[in-house]
Amino acid sequence: MASAGTTNQKRPIHSHFYILDSDPYFHSSETGKPFQDCISCGLSLRDDPNLPFLVAKSYRSDECIFEYAICEDCRANMAGEFSPESQQALAAFFTHRVKFEERTKLLSFGDLIEPWIQTCAACNIPRTEAQTHSLGGILLGDSIIYDPYPLCLCGDCEDEIQSLLSKKTLGIWDEFVQINFDSPPGHHRDLPTHRRPVLL
Numbered sequence: 542m543a544s545a546g547t548t549n550q551k552r553p554i555h556s557h558f559y560i561l562d563s564d565p566y567f568h569s570s571e572t573g574k575p576f577q578d579c580i581s582c583g584l585s586l587r588d589d590p591n592l593p594f595l596v597a598k599s600y601r602s603d604e605c606i607f608e609y610a611i612c613e614d615c616r617a618n619m620a621g622e623f624s625p626e627s628q629q630a631l632a633a634f635f636t637h638r639v640k641f642e643e644r645t646k647l648l649s650f651g652d653l654i655e656p657w658i659q660t661c662a663a664c665n666i667p668r669t670e671a672q673t674h675s676l677g678g679i680l681l682g683d684s685i686i687y688d689p690y691p692l693c694l695c696g697d698c699e700d701e702i703q704s705l706l707s708k709k710t711l712g713i714w715d716e717f718v719q720i721n722f723d724s725p726p727g728h729h730r731d732l733p734t735h736r737r738p739v740l741l
């Protein structure tokens with residue numbers, strides 16, 4: 542008899558999740574709304590409640606100049622195509638440069654995104670002092686999944702990461718940009734990394 546009432550009780554879905562409705566960081570800057578589709582396969586990011594997706598946004602000072610959302614399946618497929626040397630180099634960069642244990646402590650801020658993206662995750666320069674920077678967040682529906690994302694990387698660190706990647710891997714990035722972004726030649730020179738996004 543009493544069970545009908547209890548079904549309305551709100552239960553936390555996951556302690557590391559945060560309902561994003563009022564937070565614009567990982568919404569599309571173009572539309573002002575949450576991303577709707579995976580840039581690669583076109584899948585609706587709203588349809589599968591179990592499929593996380595990455596939102597990546599690149600900025601020159603506070604102007605967003607490049608953004609996309611990619612579903613976990615496409616992200617994993619693409620990362621799987623990277624050369625073994627590039628995969629190792631990326632792993633080594635993040636292992637040595639990102640202080641993962643320090644980041645985990647940011648969970649104590651509760652639902653705040655800002656502490657996670659205030660400084661470059663690799664060199665610690667404040668985001669506001671970097672000429673260009675990128676933000677990455679992993680989302681599930683309207684919720685953000687914490688630790689180690691969301692994160693910020695400054696343009697210098699993105700350049701450094703690119704310098705570690707093999708020709709084959711850079712080619713995969715170039716293809717991704719060519720296929721998915723419809724823009725006049727030269728436009729991607731405006732990217733922090735000149736041509737390629739770095740977060741994946």
Ligand SMILES: [Zn+2]
Nearest residue numbers: 579582612615
């Ligand atoms: Zn996809």
Ligand SMILES: [Zn+2]
Nearest residue numbers: 661664695698
């Ligand atoms: Zn940096």
